[in-house]
Amino acid sequence: MEVIVLGCNGPYPASYGATAGYLVRTGEGFVMMDMGSGVFARIGKLCKPENIAAVTISHLHFDHFSDMGVFNYYLESLAKAGKFQGRIPCYVPPVAEDVAQLERMYPYFRFVGVKEGGMYEFAGLQAEFSRLNHGVPNYGVRLTEKSSGRRLVYSGDTNECPALGRLLRECDLWLGGAPLIGKEYKGAGGHLSAEKMKDLVIKYDLKAVLTHLWPVHTEREYEDAVFDDRVQIAKAFKSYQV
Numbered sequence: 001m002e003v004i005v006l007g008c009n010g011p012y013p014a015s016y017g018a019t020a021g022y023l024v025r026t027g028e029g030f031v032m033m034d035m036g037s038g039v040f041a042r043i044g045k046l047c048k049p050e051n052i053a054a055v056t057i058s059h060l061h062f063d064h065f066s067d068m069g070v071f072n073y074y075l076e077s078l079a080k081a082g083k084f085q086g087r088i089p090c091y092v093p094p095v096a097e098d099v100a101q102l103e104r105m106y107p108y109f110r111f112v113g114v115k116e117g118g119m120y121e122f123a124g125l126q127a128e129f130s131r132l133n134h135g136v137p138n139y140g141v142r143l144t145e146k147s148s149g150r151r152l153v154y155s156g157d158t159n160e161c162p163a164l165g166r167l168l169r170e171c172d173l174w175l176g177g178a179p180l181i182g183k184e185y186k187g188a189g190g191h192l193s194a195e196k197m198k199d200l201v202i203k204y205d206l207k208a209v210l211t212h213l214w215p216v217h218t219e220r221e222y223e224d225a226v227f228d229d230r231v232q233i234a235k236a237f238k239s240y241q242v
């Protein structure tokens, strides 16, 4: 399987950029992980949005889900023209009032509040979700391709925590937000730093793609902070093999 970066900024997009959004392609279909601002317009370069088998939303911060609204308008337009029926499953943190509100706001999706450690299947993948360490409930996901056994972890926004270690222990590629550099990381708080990500890559012997790039920093600053060829800095439209 491969994961294609559609947007890699946070918490707001760089000029002409997009925030979190990652398209996973397997032999059986497509999955979107997060739907941040500017991401919907970029899906069409790679597949028809209505063909996406499932959407996963790590958490309900706008840089991770704001384009759900325009995605829903798109599906509504197709449905009115008789070109789409049904609802696309969308896996979200299991906060009952949030799930009910999402169901009302985005009726062309079927929202599923994920269970900790529960297993879900779509597009030839097994998905396992785990709550991580962020200001609001944020669920990391490990996608295991059934045909190959390859494993992708997307951690969304999180600081270090035991649950992140459990996800990373069985993982071939880790895609995760690590927007802070150096002294910006103060221990507490809901985000990793580039240096912390590198430490975890060494600890769990992984390859990683660092994303959620904060536009106040240049790509070069992130590269200098990690300085390890096992950690790549996310680039829009780049594909990473898992």
Ligand SMILES: [Zn+2]
Residues within 6 Å of the ligand: 010, 011, 061, 063, 064, 157, 212
């Ligand atoms: Zn974010």
Ligand SMILES: [Zn+2]
Residues within 6 Å of the ligand: 059, 061, 134, 157
């Ligand atoms: Zn967040």
